[in-house]
Structures are given as C-alpha cells and as structure tokens.
C-alpha cells in the first residue's frame with residue numbers, strides 16, 4: 280500500500296461531495312435502467328458524477344476542492360433544515376393551524392379547536408378572521 284500512499288501524496292482524496300456524487304451516479308443508473316432500450320445512450324450520463332468524483336479525488340488543487348465541498352455542505356445543510364421545518368409543521372398540523380397573513384405573507388401558528396377566531400399578525404398588526 281506504500282505506492283498508493285505515495286501516489287495520493289498532495290492529492291485531495293475523498294470528501295462528502297465525492298460521496299454524494301457516487302450516490303448520485305448510483306441513483307441515475309437505477310433510473311436509466313428503467314428507461315426503454317431506445318434511450319440506452321442516456322446511461323452514460325449516469326457515469327458523469329463518478330468521473331467528476333474520481334477527478335476530485337486525484338486533484339492537486341486542494342483549496343478549490345475544499346471550497347466546492349464547503350459549498351456543497353452549505354446547500355445540504357440548508358436543505359436538511361428546510362426539510363426538518365416541513366416535517367415539524369406536518370407533525371404540528373394535528374394541534375395547530377397555520378395561517379398566512381394576507382397583508383405581509385407572514386406565517387402564523389394558531390392552536391386548533393377554538394372555532395372562529397380573529398388573528399392579529401404580530402409583524403404588521405393586520406387583523407383577519409379565520410377558523411381554527
């Protein structure tokens with residue numbers, strides 16, 4: 280394994296983005312497998328993320344690869360936050376109702392089973408009626 284260590288010296292190696300690219304390739308392969316035979320050329324597209332992944336692993340431009348990985352992690356984290364927020368709202372729907380202020384589009388959360396209520400937006404003080 281000494282030759283591998285020497286070969287990899289000064290090269291970037293694997294990271295989260297490379298892993299994600301492999302997963303993406305795998306998913307694309309699964310999808311293209313379901314396509315009709317006539318579209319078989321599309322399979323090649325599925326290998327593009329793998330090629331990018333291999334290129335990144337052996338790249339000597341470590342700084343640039345790190346920047347790409349940071350960018351990817353930022354996007355991934357905001358996607359996770361967005362998804363969690365959506366999940367929380369879904370869980371919350373049994374006990375709370377969400378209104379959107381007709382004036383400023385602010386999202387408002389109100390406990391359920393209170394009948395007809397008057398909601399006042401904390402942001403713009405606009406008042407509107409709703410059914411909880």
Ligand SMILES: [Zn+2]
Pocket residue numbers: 380381382383384385400401402403404405
């Ligand atoms: Zn408002």
